[in-house]
Structures are given as C-alpha cells and as structure tokens.
Amino acid sequence: MQHDKVLILDFGSQYTQLIARRVRELNIYSEIHPFNKIPTDIESYKAVILSGSPNSVRGEAALHPELEYIRAKKPLLAVCYGAQYLAHFSGGEVAPSSTREYGRANLSYIKPDETFFKNISEGSQVWMSHSDTIKSLPTNGVLIASTNDVANAAYKIEGEETYAIQFHPEVYHSTDGKQLLQNFLVSIAGLNQDWTPDSFVEETVEAIQAKVGNDKVVLGLSGGVDSTVAAVLLNKAIGKNLYCIFVNNGLLRKNEFESVLKQYEGMGLNVKGVDASKRFLDALAGIEDPEKKRKAIGNSFIEVFDDEAHKLTDVKWLAQGTIYPDVIESVSATGGPSATIKSHHNVGGLPDFMKLKIVEPLRAIFKDEVRRVGATLGIDPELLGRHPFPGPGLGIRILGDITAEKVRILQEVDAIFINGLKEWGLYDKVWQAGAMLLPVNSVGVMGDERTYEKCVALRAVESTDGMTADWVNLPYAFLQKTSNDIINKVKGVNRVVYDISSKPPATIEWE
C-alpha cells in the first residue's frame, strides 16, 4: 500500500528531526531532505514543511530553496526560518528583533474560523527560538495569529495552501503543536493517517522478500535493540536464509555472550556465536589513542565477518540495523563537512572486497519507532527496553590501553552498577548507564594496609537520541551502596566517582 508522505526540507535547525517525529506520531510518514537536495519525485509528496535554521534570511549565508514545484502547488507549512524566508523574499520584511525571543509565549490573537487553528484557543502556549522577526507580511499575506511580543506570529497566503509560523509546533513545550500539525496535514492537506507499526511490519516484510528473493543474508547481531528488531523482521521475511552472527569481541558486559545467545534461542533465530575475544584483544594490545582503538575494533569486526561469510556459500547480502538518525546525521544540511568527534564503529562501511549488497529494513525509522515495531513483532519488552550499548563495548570505556585484566575489572564494576539500577527500580528511568575505568591509580587504605589501585567513574544519562544528554540525579543512598559494593567486591579498585557532565560539552562515552 502506498502511504501519503510529507517532505520536510531541512535548513539545519536543531529541531528538524523533531518535526519528522511529531508528524509520524500522527501516523503519517515523513522524510527529511536537505533544503538544496529536493527529491526529483516531488509529485509523490502530498505536503511540504520548511524547517527552522541557525542562519538569517538577512545575511549573506541565507539559504535559498528551489520552491518552483512546491510553492502554490502543494500545501506548504513554513516554520520559523521558513516563515521568515517566505516573507522576506516575497514582498515582506524581516528585521532583527529588539530582544532575542526564546522560550515560552502565548497566542494572544487567533483569527476566527481558521481551520489551521481548529481546536486551539487563544492563550495556547507556543515555543519561540528566534532573533529575527517578521516586520511585514509578504504579498497576499493574511495575519492569522499573534503573541504579545510577536505581532506576525502566523500568517497564510491568500489563494495558496501556504501557512507560516514563527513558533515551533514540533517541540513538546508548544502544547497544541501536534494539533496544529494535524490541522495542517489532515484537515487542510488531506493526508491519510495510516502509517502504523502493523502496516510497517507487513510492508517491510514484503519489501524484503521482493528485494532479497531466495538469496542468503548475513546479519551482525549485537543483543541490542536495533539489530534484534532487524533480525526478527528479516526472519519473518526470509526465515532460514537469514544467518545471524553474534561476535564476542572480548569487550562485552559480564556473561553477556552466553546470556544473549540464550535469549535468542527462544526467538527461533538462526544465530551463530563467534568467540573472537583473542583476536580483538591482540589487535588492541598496546594501543592507547581512542580513535586508533576504534579503528582496530572496527577492522577486527570486518575480519571476523569476512571469515564467517566465507564459511557460508552464496551469501549475497549483509543486513544492518541502521536507523534513521544514523542516516540523517551522515548528511549535513548545508553540505559542509561536520567535524568528526568520534568514528562510530558499526559493522557499516564494509570494504569493497566483501562484495555484499546491503539491506537495512529500519533505515527510515526512529529508535522509539523501532521499539514500537519490536513490540508489534512480539519481542520481549525487557530486550526492547535495554540501554544502548556501543559496538566497541567496554573498549571505549577503558581509557588508555586495553588488557584482559582491565576488561575483567570493568565487567565486575559494570555488573554491580547495572544490577543495582535494576534492583532499585532505576534502570528504566535512565537512558544509558555504564562505568569507565580510568588510567589513574590513587592511594587508599584497606584494613590498615596502603593500597594503590584503580579509579572508576560511573555515568548515567537521560537523553532521547544520544545527541544531547544530561547526567541523572541518582539518589545518594544508591550511589553510596553502589560505591561500597564496588570497592569491597572488585579487587583492583579503591575509588569510585560519579560523572556529572552533560553532553555537550562532554560526550556520553569517555572515548
């Protein structure tokens, strides 16, 4: 079945992904594309949304989209920069505002009987984030809403299905934002709300069957949410032609290799566990630089996969659990290369010599949607609720060089911390948690003896997508008990600290 879809043109706003999510929450499929790479099959989109931007329409760096096939031809919603753009270059005027406007505002005026504001009343809270303001409306512009500080908070263009708003309906703080998007997409643009997890499963299974046919597929399974949901979908589509490989890279959590393999047994998946710990640890020996460690781990993954793929005959495809943020983050809105903070080493980016074609069934959906799809597929909620765990595992949580002994120490510490979170009912309140082994020895005293041992840092963060994160205010009583348990039970550790840095400026993992 073909679904109605929405095109979101990205001008680099930090909220663009949120627009897509909010639209999808309405069971309408949406795609984000850079403002300067408008898809050629523009007819297939039923409505278009222009995002905000860090740039100003008044500056030399103003971004100019090519709206020839969009403007006045399709329902168009312009948010913030988009609204300023449509005003400034079509007969209106944008100027710097006397005060920068960030945060909460309330609609003080709404034009009566506007479908765009159906079920939304004056007083409704909206969220602002701009420093330019629309001084005068474009040709044929009609004012449809104001706040106390922003006279031109929303306008429409007479004779077109074009709407423009200065505030951000996509953030949760705009309390009627979802209603507004629904008014625009459903009541005005006439889109169907039929894009649901059930329909996703059904259509994806069919699409995989059509694409892969009778070929064999290998998939790297990690015990994590994304690869597991991908595996179950593929299994539903192609059954025994799916070969899952779960690699013990020697950097997994305590007992994880065994317990994850056991968990998969009950799911009817064809999984092979490959213990390659020695290969990884050998490749890592003596390497201290974080990026070099990541490269060594990534290369070892590729070698293991290559070996395993060669043991099977006629494998043509590699399946990956790539999700939508992975895809978007690799395309920068303005085309400029963004700085490499860390090379995230998935099994992606396979070298040409492997000659495998790629199948990525989750490529178009967000993490929370992956979880919903997983639930529809009947995957254990406990597995779906697992914290993300990076492919390089404890390798990027042991600062400096890695040895088997350091891995053992960190596995013990991590197990005490994570099990404690579960026992105290805190695990599901935390987005991700883990422990870091620092390359620092400090002096302690245990039973009247001097010790000179390692320090570990505990980290627990709240986040929605890992892009930004804040540390979690864990109860002191919990930290106290955990610290005691770690120091008493893990030989080699005599000091525990708690990481209270947000991302940015820190990152979640220490390397």
Ligand SMILES: Nc1ncnc2c1ncn2[C@@H]1O[C@H](COP(=O)(O)OP(=O)(O)OP(=O)(O)O)[C@@H](O)[C@H]1O
């Ligand atoms: N130990 C492993 N064995 C085999 N494949 C792995 C392993 N670790 C990671 N991978 C592969 O790398 C991909 C990226 O890992 P990533 O951690 O981003 O996703 P995930 O583990 O599937 O989900 P989550 O983000 O919930 O941890 C995985 O989807 C999987 O294909």
Ligand SMILES: O=c1[nH]c(=O)c2[nH+]cn([C@@H]3O[C@H](COP(=O)(O)O)[C@@H](O)[C@H]3O)c2[nH]1
């Ligand atoms: O599969 C992965 N391969 C990697 O190389 C990698 N590095 C970081 N992460 C995870 O990404 C999120 C953000 O982490 P950072 O703030 O440390 O960049 C957090 O959830 C990290 O655990 C990785 N995941």
Ligand SMILES: NC(=O)CC[C@H](N)C(=O)O
């Ligand atoms: N959030 C936005 O789109 C901001 C637009 C523009 N950069 C401004 O500051 O007004």
Ligand SMILES: [Mg+2]
């Ligand atoms: Mg993972």
